[in-house]
Amino acid sequence: xxxxxxxxxxxxxxxxxxxxxxxxxxxPVAITGPNGAGKxxxxxxxxLLSPGRGLRRAEPGDLARxxxxxxxxxRAGVRTPDGxxxxxTWADPGAAREVRVDGKVATQAALGRLLRVLWxxxxxxxxxxxAAEARRRFLDRIALSFFPDHAEAALAYDKAMRDRNRLLKDxxxxxxxxxxxxxxxxxxxxxLRANRAAAVGRLxxxxxxxxxxxxxxxxxxxxxxxxxxxxxxxxxxxxARDMAAxxxxxxxxxxxxxxxxxxxxxxxxLCSTGEQKAxxxxxxxANARALAADLGAAPVLxxxxxxxxxxxxxxxALYDEICALGAQAIMTGTEAHLFDSLGGRGxxxxxxxxxxxxxxxxxxxxxSVSA
Amino acid sequence: xxDRTPREIEALIALMARLPGLGPRSARRAVLHLLxxxxxxxxxxxxxxxxxxxxxxxxAVCGNIGTSEICPICADPARATAxxxxxxxxxxxxxxxxxxVFRGRYHVLGGTLSALDGVTPDSLRIPALVDRxxxxxxxxxxxxxxxxxxxxxxAHYLAEALAETGxxxxxxxxxxxxxxxxxxxxxxxxxxxxxxRRRM
Ligand SMILES: Nc1ncnc2c1ncn2[C@@H]1O[C@H](COP(=O)(O)OP(=O)(O)OP(=O)(O)O)[C@@H](O)[C@H]1O
Ligand SMILES: [Mg+2]
Ligand SMILES: [Zn+2]
Numbered sequence: 373x374x375x376x377x378x379x380x381x382x383x384x385x386x387x388x389x390x391x392x393x394x395x396x397x398x399x400p401v402a403i404t405g406p407n408g409a410g411k412x413x414x415x416x417x418x419x420l421l422s423p424g425r426g427l428r429r430a431e432p433g434d435l436a437r438x439x440x441x442x443x444x445x446x447r448a449g450v451r452t453p454d455g456x457x458x459x460x461t462w463a464d465p466g467a468a469r470e471v472r473v474d475g476k477v478a479t480q481a482a483l484g485r486l487l488r489v490l491w492x493x494x495x496x497x498x499x500x501x502x503a504a505e506a507r508r509r510f511l512d513r514i515a516l517s518f519f520p521d522h523a524e525a526a527l528a529y530d531k532a533m534r535d536r537n538r539l540l541k542d543x544x545x546x547x548x549x550x551x552x553x554x555x556x557x558x559x560x561x562x563x564l565r566a567n568r569a570a571a572v573g574r575l576x577x578x579x580x581x582x583x584x585x586x587x588x589x590x591x592x593x594x595x596x597x598x599x600x601x602x603x604x605x606x607x608x609x610x611x612a613r614d615m616a617a618x619x620x621x622x623x624x625x626x627x628x629x630x631x632x633x634x635x636x637x638x639x640x641x642l643c644s645t646g647e648q649k650a651x652x653x654x655x656x657x658a659n660a661r662a663l664a665a666d667l668g669a670a671p672v673l674x675x676x677x678x679x680x681x682x683x684x685x686x687x688x689a690l691y692d693e694i695c696a697l698g699a700q701a702i703m704t705g706t707e708a709h710l711f712d713s714l715g716g717r718g719x720x721x722x723x724x725x726x727x728x729x730x731x732x733x734x735x736x737x738x739x740s741v742s743a
Numbered sequence: 744x745x746d747r748t749p750r751e752i753e754a755l756i757a758l759m760a761r762l763p764g765l766g767p768r769s770a771r772r773a774v775l776h777l778l779x780x781x782x783x784x785x786x787x788x789x790x791x792x793x794x795x796x797x798x799x800x801x802x803a804v805c806g807n808i809g810t811s812e813i814c815p816i817c818a819d820p821a822r823a824t825a826x827x828x829x830x831x832x833x834x835x836x837x838x839x840x841x842x843x844v845f846r847g848r849y850h851v852l853g854g855t856l857s858a859l860d861g862v863t864p865d866s867l868r869i870p871a872l873v874d875r876x877x878x879x880x881x882x883x884x885x886x887x888x889x890x891x892x893x894x895x896x897x898a899h900y901l902a903e904a905l906a907e908t909g910x911x912x913x914x915x916x917x918x919x920x921x922x923x924x925x926x927x928x929x930x931x932x933x934x935x936x937x938x939x940r941r942r943m
Contacts, residue, residue, distance in 0.1 A: 527892075528892045535858045535859055538858035538859050548900050548903040549856065549900060552896045555896075556896050556899075
């Protein structure tokens with residue numbers, strides 16, 4: 373199966389990259405180089421081909437290469453089930469990020485409909501012990517991958533809630549104004565909740581049927597307060613309490629995601645570092661399998677430092693599963709040997725830092741390890 | 744580069760760049776275009792601008808922009824149809840008029856409710872709308888607001904505020920895409936949305 377893929381990629385004035393041009397062929401990609409070389413920056417550039425602020429959640433201004441700070445641009449030819457498209461995204465100094473698809477101005481939400489990109493980054497290694505916000509964001513990225521309307525619902529919810537929070541802070545007492553905002557929030561919340569629940573269901577199904585070396589994670593959404601009831605009624609009832617707090621206390625912006633290492637019946641937060649990483653990899657692979665089944669094409673995967681915490685057996689299994697999926701997984705690691713078991717099945721690039729500038733070169737394929 | 748351009752011309756370019764759709768580069772091009780057609784275009788444009796800037800005023804009834812106390816739409820007795828169409832901006836009113844499908848009168852809010860931006864019901868001429876509905880014997884208020892979060896919030900608020908007037912409150916339906924702004928729709932879409940309006 374041929375998946376979504378990035379073909380020609382041009383990255384201009386983006387963090388440590390000044391004028392990078394890569395030609396990718398749709399197979400997995402291994403990018404290696406020492407600390408600080410610019411590997412994660414490269415994945416971050418690709419992550420901006422999807423809606424949002426990318427895999428570091430950076431402000432557009434921070435992405436511009438310093439010291440010039442003249443704005444940045446990422447351009448890519450992308451292969452999707454409905455053909456080839458040209459995607460450009462950029463931000464001028466002090467301006468918001470902009471998007472063009474096939475030469476026409478487009479919204480970020482449109483990017484989510486065009487291309488599917490999933491990622492795992494080292495900061496997620498602590499996901500299960502982190503604050504709930506990180507897990508909620510992880511859940512929302514998964515939901516977004518299945519349901520592109522998730523982005524619009526999240527924006528609408530956020531906008532209406534921030535307005536409601538402002539009314540609460542300013543101690544405004546206009547019931548009609550609150551009711552109008554709470555109605556918008558309730559509409560968006562219904563979409564968010566349904567998408568999240570359906571996404572978790574899709575992951576469970578994709579894990580159940582799969583032949584995989586990675587452990588099954590049982591996911592559960594904790595809606596928190598106001599979970600069961602009618603949210604609009606909850607918000608209407610709790611205005612006084614929310615006003616005392618200065619913000620909205622119940623709603624999908626407070627949801628959390630729990631995970632259990634199924635075979636051990638152990639909460640993810642109590643698992644070993646390597647086990648937690650394996651659970652994450654398992655979920656990303658399940659997400660990719662489910663999308664491949666839905667769309668007929670596996671998503672692009674950005675796996676930063678994915679080899680860290682995985683033993684040699686699990687690494688080999690990961691590469692096998694990626695190849696079986698036909699996914700363009702763009703992976704990074706500090707050492708080339710971490711990708712030995714990928715063998716000739718992918719493209720490899722080496723990144724080095726030359727006086728604050730990342731230089732990327734395609735390398736000969738790594739020697740295969742004879743097992 | 745720019746140090747050779749006289750200061751007055753730079754100032755004109757800077758003003759021009761504040762117009763919607765023009766950036767610094769296109770503003771420079773537009774000014775250069777004017778400068779090469781000083782008599783045929785630039786002078787008449789400047790005079791027309793000065794005249795209109797003096798004469799322009801907001802209609803005291805609906806908020807439309809015109810050159811008289813009461814705009815031609817409000818002054819036209821044929822348009823006293825007991826229907827008021829509520830829009831966010833004058834540009835939306837003009838878009839509705841371009842479509843030529845609505846025969847009643849308008850009420851321009853001048854924006855949408857936004858606590859974050861400090862736009863309150865009072866600053867949106869909502870009390871004036873409620874007064875008009877009673878005073879002009881209005882039986883239907885059509886909310887032609889943008890299909891954005893702010894537009895929907897404002898529509899909800901208006902439906903509530905108008906409930907006690909007894910007028911029926913409807914809103915544009917199919918045809919206005921989610922996130923869509925009236926001013927950017929074609930006339931056919933506006934006509935369809937008006938015909939398919941629904942009760943709030
Ligand atoms: N806006 C910017 N302009 C120029 N350089 C930047 C900018 N932002 C970050 N950098 C630099 O980019 C360099 C490479 O960062 P990156 O995170 O891509 O490294 P890496 O190869 O992933 O390293 P590691 O193996 O440690 O994860 C860092 O040294 C950082 O200082
Ligand atoms: Mg890195
Ligand atoms: Zn008028």
